[in-house]
Amino acid sequence: MTDLFPKKGHDHDRCIDSAIAQAEKVCEAENARFTDMRRKVFSLIWQSHKAVTAYELLDALQAEGQRVQPPTVYRALEFLTDLGLVHRIESLNAYFGCDQPDCDHLGQYFICTRCGRVAETVDEDVSIAVRKAAKQVGFKIEATTVEIKGLCHDCTTH
Amino acid sequence: MTDLFPKKGHDHDRCIDSAIAQAEKVCEAENARFTDMRRKVFSLIWQSHKAVTAYELLDALQAEGQRVQPPTVYRALEFLTDLGLVHRIESLNAYFGCDQPDCDHLGQYFICTRCGRVAETVDEDVSIAVRKAAKQVGFKIEATTVEIKGLCHDCTTH
DNA sequence: GGTGATATGTTATAATATATCATTTCTTGA
DNA sequence: TCAAGAAATGATATATTATAACATATCACC
Numbered sequence: 001m002t003d004l005f006p007k008k009g010h011d012h013d014r015c016i017d018s019a020i021a022q023a024e025k026v027c028e029a030e031n032a033r034f035t036d037m038r039r040k041v042f043s044l045i046w047q048s049h050k051a052v053t054a055y056e057l058l059d060a061l062q063a064e065g066q067r068v069q070p071p072t073v074y075r076a077l078e079f080l081t082d083l084g085l086v087h088r089i090e091s092l093n094a095y096f097g098c099d100q101p102d103c104d105h106l107g108q109y110f111i112c113t114r115c116g117r118v119a120e121t122v123d124e125d126v127s128i129a130v131r132k133a134a135k136q137v138g139f140k141i142e143a144t145t146v147e148i149k150g151l152c153h154d155c156t157t158h
Numbered sequence: 159m160t161d162l163f164p165k166k167g168h169d170h171d172r173c174i175d176s177a178i179a180q181a182e183k184v185c186e187a188e189n190a191r192f193t194d195m196r197r198k199v200f201s202l203i204w205q206s207h208k209a210v211t212a213y214e215l216l217d218a219l220q221a222e223g224q225r226v227q228p229p230t231v232y233r234a235l236e237f238l239t240d241l242g243l244v245h246r247i248e249s250l251n252a253y254f255g256c257d258q259p260d261c262d263h264l265g266q267y268f269i270c271t272r273c274g275r276v277a278e279t280v281d282e283d284v285s286i287a288v289r290k291a292a293k294q295v296g297f298k299i300e301a302t303t304v305e306i307k308g309l310c311h312d313c314t315t316h
Numbered sequence: 317g318g319t320g321a322t323a324t325g326t327t328a329t330a331a332t333a334t335a336t337c338a339t340t341t342c343t344t345g346a
Numbered sequence: 347t348c349a350a351g352a353a354a355t356g357a358t359a360t361a362t363t364a365t366a367a368c369a370t371a372t373c374a375c376c
């Protein structure tokens with residue numbers, strides 16, 4: 001068993017730094033501008049391993065004294081999700097930082113209902129099973145949403 | 159290949175009647191009241207094989223001259239989803255009539271982005287793969303959301 | 317430095333959902 | 347049968363999530 005969720009007391013600054021470094025790389029590769037606002041939103045999303053709502057981001061930005069409105073946040077989110085740097089968690093109406101931006105809309109999300117954390121995995125067997133199920137019914141997949149709610153390993157044992 | 163989606167020109171009244179009959183059975187078994195409002199909402203949901211939003215239901219009820227407000231619709235939806243008679247499609251914020259109410263939150267939903275129809279399946283291989291992926295990371299599943307967007311068979315061929 | 321493209325600001329509003337308390341309807345037991 | 351409590355719905359207000367539309371600012375490139 002390998003827990004996908006980060007250990008308590010891990011060096012979260014490293015998570016943030018690495019995510020930002022990766023985002024910079026992706027933006028450069030895509031010739032997309034990682035503006036201050038986008039960087040700020042991305043970094044706020046990465047403040048925790050939980051999914052964050054657009055209005056929580058808005059509040060955080062406003063708390064820093066910026067005069068930000070909802071469209072600004074939603075635009076940044078759209079930019080980041082289009083690049084695969086952030087995923088929308090449909091069942092939470094919230095947004096989550098992706099640490100494997102090349103996963104191309106095929107990941108699965110584990111959402112802990114106790115601690116609120118989210119973890120992403122790209123499990124081949126799940127993808128294969130979903131593709132097979134689709135093929136069986138003649139369905140051409142464009143995108144999949146796989147969200148699994150329950151208790152993370154920490155929360156089942158503590 | 160067996161298309162999950164109903165054929166064009168199928169006798170949809172039979173879908174509705176059968177869904178209502180099944181709902182009555184479930185309610186009786188659960189000792190739950192299938193009131194006029196709940197029956198009305200359920201039947202509206204079954205008017206098509208698409209997912210329907212709460213406000214579409216509200217509009218439809220109001221169009222019939224009833225003075226209905228949002229909470230009434232949401233209460234009926236909560237009742238129906240709790241019994242497994244209706245599923246919420248998270249990625250659409252919409253509700254869909256379930257024809258296998260005993261599937262216990264483990265179904266998968268195919269959502270056609272062209273015709274808007276939804277079809278449900280309970281694929282063992284997908285469930286097994288998801289459960290295995292969860293086990294591998296020490297995650298205790300409470301509920302799963304599997305929603306697959308793309309083109310149904312009709313829409314790929316016509 | 318001017319110009320077009322891109323990004324953000326601003327205002328307003330749409331779409332989805334729930335909290336709260338009042339009223340009605342149903343069930344059940346005396 | 348009817349009184350009391352439970353369950354459902356009505357009514358009002360408001361919270362939460364998201365977007366449309368147009369103005370202004372910033373950037374990239376010539």
